[in-house]
Amino acid sequence: MIYEAIIGLEVHAQLLTDSKIFCGCSTKYGSPPNAQTCPVCLGMPGVLPVLNKKTVEYAVKMVLAVGGRINEESFFARKNYFYPDLPKGYQISQYEKPLAYGGFVEIDLSHGKPKVKRNKRIKIERIHLEEDAGKSIHIENKDSKTLVDMNRCGVPLMEIVSQPDLSSPEEAYLYLGKLKQLLEYLEICGCNMEQGNLRCDANVSVRPEGEKNLGIKTEVKNMNSFKGVEKALNYEIERQIDILKSGGRIKHETLLWDEEKEKVSFMRTKEVSPDYRYFPEPDLVKLVVKRDWIEKIKRTLPELPDHKKERFLKKYKIPEYDASVLTSSKNLADFYEEGLKFYSAPKILSNWIMGEVLRELREKRCEIGDLRIKPEDLAGLLMLVDDGIISGKIAKDVFKEMVDTGRKAKEIVKEKGLVQVTDKGQIEKVVEEVLKKNKENVNEYLSGKEKLFGFFIGEVMKKTKGKADPKLVNQILKEKLKR
Amino acid sequence: MELNHLRAWELKKLLESREVSSREVLESVLDRIKSDGKSINSFITLMEDGAQKAALKVDKKRSSGKKLGALAGIPVVVKDNICVKDNLCTCGSGILKNFIPPYDATAVELLKGEDAVIVGKTNMDEFGMGSSNENSYFGPVKNPYDLKRTPGGSSGGSAASLASDMSILALGSDTGGSVRLPASFCGVVGLKPTYGLVSRYGLVAFASSLDQVGCLTKDVKDCAMLLSAVAGYDQRDSTSINIVRKDYTKSWEDDLKDIKIGVPKEYFGGGLNKEVKENVLKGIEALEREGFKTLEVSMPGTDRSIAVYYVLCMAEASSNLARYDGARYGFRTKETFDLDLMYKKTRTKGFGDEVKRRIILGTYVLSKGYFKAYYQKAQKVRTIIKKDFDRAFEKVDFLITPTSPTTAFKLGEKIEDPLTMYLSDVYTTSANLTGIPAISLPCGKDSFGLPIGLQIMGKPLSEELLLKVAYTFEQNLKR
């Protein structure tokens, strides 16, 4: 029997506001424990929450980006449970009537093969606002204790709940990537899963293909990276299928993903899962988001990835694959467009970004903003190639140096004497020397071993330290070897 | 006449004309507290040093000709669930017996801004939960009229301190009658303002949608003075109403002839003590003689208000009090084996019986499977009660009722019977459920010489007019 998986994701995105959701404390990451706290986020007796409007604005941006419906009136609710890093004994969240319902994102299942274009819509169930809890640090030794850091307590979170539209771990991975892309474009979330500013829980069930009814689902928590999500889901789906195949039954339970052991462990069954006793938060008034506020926020939205991609295709006439890669992040797209202000061959610039620039980013594990090369500098380098001043090969070396030192291409070329040799006579001399030195190879070549042509080119380039204009070398070699 | 027997507006005149100093006023109050404070037990914390410094500062400011606030040099006491920076704020609970807030409640900040002298923190039912002040970790407050009787709760310490001339002005809090009931039992004025008129910031929450800081005073003019100081919009309280600040002390001699007063018949039915009824009806007649038109109205939702009130206040309390879990605020059981046990043992030991009863019931009504039947239903009935009042206020400007069905009962009389105790609030909870202002005024005494309270309720934000009607009533009673 073939089984299919049904997956829904609950994603928590930490919003990039300067201050917390219900008080004025800073949200900066990495401060000393409890340095960013006040009576309000510590939940001290008598204090009251006051909603930070910026968090609403940010969440509305996301709702607009996925085409959701914003509720003109929504409500905050208390989610009651005891834990030391939850100082009030309840978390302020939204339950009935959240900020927004609906919307969708599209994931691209063509695997980079533009010919088999296949998009899938993943519908969004709801988007709402809530506060984060503090962080418990468990110290395990002879007098083991738990320490609590409340810096994160009250940091704004936006929860995005998908419908169970995902049917494979890969789709879940792509969906997360798409959310991340949108959040980054909107500049509302840091999106660093390892730092916890993007978190994800999954609801997973499987059923025999063709079956209409849903299977019993489990909830998988504690997945701390994009790859972790994919792995955890693969693991859990296989686990469920194995159980069903051997005639067993899935239990409705909550599981924790262990990233190191790469397996899930049991957390609790749903029968004993806490009753959160949600009820409307009486310390806050209803959240009203009027049309004109939405319109105002709409006007601040940046161009979103799908639009940008379409525009790149039309305006720069680059292949679809190039447009996808270049618009995968806003910074990359901005870098590209900025470069085009100084350099007018879109495809060549695209090749360089997709090749050399992305390679650097992968090697250095950094963002484009971290590289010391500016778009106009890259453009300058490419112009040197176009003008025949350096060869493409040398340009790649120069590029590396630019990235590392932040110096301009012209400077490096001049200082290292990398200017291309385009003097025909000079190249002829070198060619003759090479041919004289390698008479045997010349004879072999002339008797039909044409592969050796590359060898001669290599030798000439070696002698000229790569500076000879390859076109000229080619041309001259061909002429000389004919005789 | 001793200074501590005077009203705030009388002291204000003496202070402004420099016939007395702030220190002298404070001294008279402190002397009174020291001689008899223990027998009444109305204070949890006496802030003698701080008060003396504040009084001295006011005197210096006055002699140097600097501008002074409206309450300059007037002693004020504050219920112990309202935070005064750097002073204990116990809420009458063992679980907070060591808690010192690093912030002022907005109401306290405003009092300090008007140069009031804060003298101490008054005893109360634990977290405001009680009608007799017997639920205090620090022992019950006694009624100055009869030490064997309750001063009413939960702001019993504030009311008793006024009745025994140990304070001049007092802040209380009113969730279901906690300002008005003790005012009635102690023969003083008690105002619960419109929900949102006084900021709740720094008022330790019992039931957030019902709690309101209130004023306890010796007469209506004082009440207007205190309300003018503490009322006003506060950004730190999202439920506070954004209106321009008002001076409620301005004029008392307006023409009130066109004002209509409703007498809801449901408030005069069974369970109402005969003497209380007679006195309140006499009070209504007095207002008629002043030219007010009165008419009987019907509020069929009245009998449900107690049930609705207790469901909602317990639900909110169960959540509001979750933060007292032993992890913070000083009190934690020493037997800390694991997290769950720390919670259980700390809360078992730290809370009193009534608080635990309400937390358990409140948790129950919010639980899966019961939420609809209790919490949601109560919210629906709350809306019905609101409509009752809206309808009545289409016909009349104010409603007059007794404040409580009885006068002060004996300590220990009802403490073993919570349901009977809860009925003490039968006439007061509606004002909290609907958010309207309500004032309790002294209205004669019963045959034991115990004060009787008359309640006037008004439309939202009608405090200005409400105080004028109350003043007319008070003047009439004097004659």
Ligand SMILES: [Zn+2]
């Ligand atoms: Zn804070």
